[in-house]
Amino acid sequence: MTIDAVFVRSAAHAGDLPRDGLAEIALVGRSNVGKSSVINALVRRPLARTSAAPGKTRLANIYRVIRGEGSPFYLVDLPGYGYARGGDAGEFEALTRAYFDRVGQAGRVGQAGKNTEVSYPPDLADPPALAALLLVDARHPGLASDRAAWAWLLRNVAACAVAATKIDKLARGERIRALRELESVHETSVLPVSAVTGEGLDELWKLIDRLQPSNRPPRPLSNSSPPPPRGTEARAHRRRRSSSSRRSRT
Numbered sequence: 001m002t003i004d005a006v007f008v009r010s011a012a013h014a015g016d017l018p019r020d021g022l023a024e025i026a027l028v029g030r031s032n033v034g035k036s037s038v039i040n041a042l043v044r045r046p047l048a049r050t051s052a053a054p055g056k057t058r059l060a061n062i063y064r065v066i067r068g069e070g071s072p073f074y075l076v077d078l079p080g081y082g083y084a085r086g087g088d089a090g091e092f093e094a095l096t097r098a099y100f101d102r103v104g105q106a107g108r109v110g111q112a113g114k115n116t117e118v119s120y121p122p123d124l125a126d127p128p129a130l131a132a133l134l135l136v137d138a139r140h141p142g143l144a145s146d147r148a149a150w151a152w153l154l155r156n157v158a159a160c161a162v163a164a165t166k167i168d169k170l171a172r173g174e175r176i177r178a179l180r181e182l183e184s185v186h187e188t189s190v191l192p193v194s195a196v197t198g199e200g201l202d203e204l205w206k207l208i209d210r211l212q213p214s215n216r217p218p219r220p221l222s223n224s225s226p227p228p229p230r231g232t233e234a235r236a237h238r239r240r241r242s243s244s245s246r247r248s249r250t
C-alpha cells in the first residue's frame, strides 16, 4: 500500500491548527514515549524529528497523510507531557487543551442531538473530525500522568485508543505482564508496537483507520477483539454522556 505523507507545519497556537475539516488523529503521550518514532515508522520515512532528550517540543507538529486509495487525514503530534510538576492532565499544554476543545465541538454534534445549539469558531469552515491515540511506554505501565491523560481523553474526545510503545525492549514474559497491567489500568485493550522492529504497525494502521469518523463503529471504540470489559464501556459511556450534556449547556 502506498503512503503519501508530508509535514504541514508546527502549530504554536490553536489558530495554526488545520481548518479544512479533514479527519485528524492526535498522538498524545509523555515526552520521549516515542511519538515521533511511531509517526516515522508508520509513514516509512524520517518525517518527524526524534530525540533522546525529552520534553523539548512545545509545538503540535502536523502531518498530512494519504494511505492507498483512502481519504487524506492529519496525524497531529501534540506536545508531550510528564516532565512538569505534578502528574495529572493539568499539565497538558495549553495548546493540547485548545486542540481538544475543537474536538469537543466536533463530538458535540453527535452527542447532543441535532436540535442542540452548537457553536463553532466563525472562521472554521467545517468542524474537524478528530480522534486521539494515547501512547504509553510498555516498560512503565500505570504512570499517574498516563492514567490521568487517559481519563481526560475518555471524558473529552469522541474516539480514543491506547498503544504501548517500545515493546521490543521487553522480554516475552515481561511484555505479557506489562500488557496485562496496562489493560487493567486503562480498562481497555492496548496495542503493543515497536518503531524499531515494526511490530504492531499494521495493526496500528488498522486502528487509525477505525478511529477515523467515517469508519467508527458505535462508541466506545476498542482496538481489538474481544471488547473491553462491560464495566469500562458503561463507565466511559456515562462519563461521555455527562460531559456531553455539560458541554451542550454552554
Ligand code: GDP
Binding pocket: 029, 030, 031, 032, 033, 034, 035, 036, 037, 038, 049, 050, 051, 052, 054, 055, 080, 165, 166, 167, 168, 169, 193, 194, 195, 196, 197
Ligand atoms: P517523542 O518525544 O515521544 O517524539 O519520542 P521519540 O520518538 O523522539 O523517541 C524518544 C527516544 O525513544 C528516542 O531515542 C527513540 O530512538 C527511542 N524510541 C522510540 N521508539 C522506540 C521503539 O519502538 N523501540 C526502541 N527501542 N526505542 C524507541
